[in-house]
Every structure is written in structure tokens, then in C-alpha cells.
Amino acid sequence: MIELEGVPELIDPVMVAAFEGWNDAGDAASTAVAHLDREWKGEVFAALDAEDYYDFQVNRPTLWLDGGVRKITWPTTRLSVVRVGGDKPRDLVLVRGIEPSMRWRSFCNEILGFAHELGVEMVVVLGALLGDTPHTRPVPVSGVTSDPDLARTMDLEETKYEGPTGIVGILQEACAHAGVPAVSLWAAVPHYVSQPPNPKATLALLNRLEDLIGVRIPLGELPEDARAWQLGVDQLAAEDSEVAEYVQTLEEARDTAELPEASGEAIAREFERYLRRRDVGPGQPSGGHATESGDTSYLRDTAAGRTRQPKPPRPDPGGAPDSDPRQPPLGQEDGDSGGEEGDGPRDSPEGSPEE
Numbered sequence: 001m002i003e004l005e006g007v008p009e010l011i012d013p014v015m016v017a018a019f020e021g022w023n024d025a026g027d028a029a030s031t032a033v034a035h036l037d038r039e040w041k042g043e044v045f046a047a048l049d050a051e052d053y054y055d056f057q058v059n060r061p062t063l064w065l066d067g068g069v070r071k072i073t074w075p076t077t078r079l080s081v082v083r084v085g086g087d088k089p090r091d092l093v094l095v096r097g098i099e100p101s102m103r104w105r106s107f108c109n110e111i112l113g114f115a116h117e118l119g120v121e122m123v124v125v126l127g128a129l130l131g132d133t134p135h136t137r138p139v140p141v142s143g144v145t146s147d148p149d150l151a152r153t154m155d156l157e158e159t160k161y162e163g164p165t166g167i168v169g170i171l172q173e174a175c176a177h178a179g180v181p182a183v184s185l186w187a188a189v190p191h192y193v194s195q196p197p198n199p200k201a202t203l204a205l206l207n208r209l210e211d212l213i214g215v216r217i218p219l220g221e222l223p224e225d226a227r228a229w230q231l232g233v234d235q236l237a238a239e240d241s242e243v244a245e246y247v248q249t250l251e252e253a254r255d256t257a258e259l260p261e262a263s264g265e266a267i268a269r270e271f272e273r274y275l276r277r278r279d280v281g282p283g284q285p286s287g288g289h290a291t292e293s294g295d296t297s298y299l300r301d302t303a304a305g306r307t308r309q310p311k312p313p314r315p316d317p318g319g320a321p322d323s324d325p326r327q328p329p330l331g332q333e334d335g336d337s338g339g340e341e342g343d344g345p346r347d348s349p350e351g352s353p354e355e
Contacts, residue, residue, distance in 0.1 A: 004117055007045050007081060010091040014213050015115050018126040019077070021099035023166040025189040026198030028128035032205045033096045039218045042080035042094055046114060050074040053100035053107050077107075079114055084215045092215075093118055099167045107167070108174035115180060123175050123182040124212065126205050127168045128198075131188035134250035135233045139204035140188040143212065146176040154212065156183060185209060190250075192243065193233050199225035 016036065018029035036042070050056075059075035077097025084090050093114070100107045115123060133140055144159040145151050151158040161169070168184055175182030185208050187201040203222045210217045237243045 012090040015093040015120045015123045017095035019099045023127040023168040025128040027196035028201035029126035031202045040082035042082045044080045046079040048077045050076040055101035128187045130191040133188045135190045141208040142186045
């Protein structure tokens, strides 16, 4: 039995989760949840027992000094709650951690236990994978679900993926079996510039999440960081003719594939989104972002720091062993943040987000 002392009754709660590791290319997904936690001053109310789920030789604990006292931070998954203000306030339950090393079924059951006790209406899991997408174009974000009714009502794809999966796919299926509506949002990160951070992919995930759950998310410095990141990659790509040629090939393929989408209906949808984001209500900042609630009873998660400033990636003169010579990478090939070499969402079939 999970007891949640000190957590107030939540309003229309949605659980938003992301995990570092195999499903987090460029740290885009975990950074998105960290951004929500920081902007809305999340209060950590639970942490899973690290002994149950993590191999400390893979994800090592860290030592730090607190006023001269040595302390240990153990790798784990933490849950926090934030209240989104506005005309229709609602609560988000944020799940942020590292993909577990073992006992995935027990891990998911524990997460679902919290969701049940808190009355969570829907679970949204964020992920990021490596793909053949140019950094110069908008980041593709796919929304997938195992629920055909949810796919129809929320304009999502019903997943047909078969193959190796990570904790994002396992948690989504656990939700489906438990009767909890669940959606996965996947951002595609350019495989040739895969090292974190990737603020452009993080921004794309937050924009899609904003549309999905009907809240306005304060973006802070993310738009500026995304522009700086793209400018840095532009400059490095311009210095290498092979990279520049490859990026141009990706651009042409992307533009050709998107021609059928340039319909009146698609343009109308984008225009409606633009109007929603610019709709500013009383007491709300310009830009169509959510306001913080006046309720300051939630505590800030002291473990959450500001997202690292985007730094232009450095070219890898050697390239990855399995890379195509026509596709010289600008950064490390693996999008995993700490996983084994060669593991990563790039192994997923193109056009079908790995779960």
C-alpha cells in the first residue's frame, strides 16, 4: 500500500515521465521534464528505492559536500507534483529518473501504484531517438499509443512497432494492461549531432506536450538556446563540405516527404496552434505561456539545476565505427547518456518510434 502523506488532492492530474538512457537521445526528454519541474517549482514527494532497480556499477552514486559534510546521491527515480495556474488549473505528476537496470515489471507496477493513488487520468512518457533528420528543419515529434480509441480521439498514431524496447515502451504497455490511458511522445534527434544537450528537441517535445494536455508551458530561455544550438551546428557543418552535402540531402528528402502535408487543413492546424500560443489572458505573460500558480506550498526540488547551456558539438575526426562514410558525424554516434556503446534509439526502425 502506497501512502502519500502531505500531497494535496490533485486537480485533473496527468503524469509526465522521462528516463535518462536508451530512450533519451540528446537528453531531450529528461531535460524537458526537468524544465517543467524547475519552472513550476516541483515538490518531490517520493523516490524509488535505488537498491531495487539500479546496478551501481552502471549508474554510480556520487559524493558531494554539504557544509563540509560528505553526502551521497544515489541514482534513482523521483516523483514530484506541480500545479499549473490559469483559468483552468490542473496538476502534473512528474516522474524523472534513469532507466532501471533490473526488475522492470516491479518498477512499472510501483509507478502505476502512485498513479492510481493520485487519481492520474493519463500518463505521457517522453522519449527521444536518433534519426535521419536535418538539424535545420523543425524537429519531428511522433505521438503514439496502444489504445485505438485514444489514437482516434487525440489524433495519435496507434503503435505497430515490433522489436527491442526500453523502459518507455514497457511502461506504456504496463499502463495499457492496467487500463490507464497512456501516450508516448518521441522527438527525432539528428544522428550526426547526437550529444547533449539538444534544446531544439526539448522545445519540440514541450510544444507537443502543451498541445496534448491543454496547458501553457513557460519556455524560459529554451527558444533562445535552441536558436544558438542550431547556429552552432550550422557553423560547424559549413566547415566540412561532406557534412554540408549530407545535411542538404536530408533537407531535400524531408521537404519532399512533407509536400503532401502542405494542405489547407495542415496549414489551418498550424495557424490554430499559433493563435493558441499567442492568446494571452489576464495575469499571464506574453507569448502564450502558462503562469505559475500563486500557491507556493510546493517545495523546489533542490536536485534540479538549470539545463546546461547549449554548446556547439565538436566534429569527431574518427567517426563512429559503424557510420556511413557519407554521413560524417559532428558528435558522438550514441544518443545514450551513459549506456553501452552501440546501444541507442537509432536501432529502431525508421518511421516507427521505438517504444
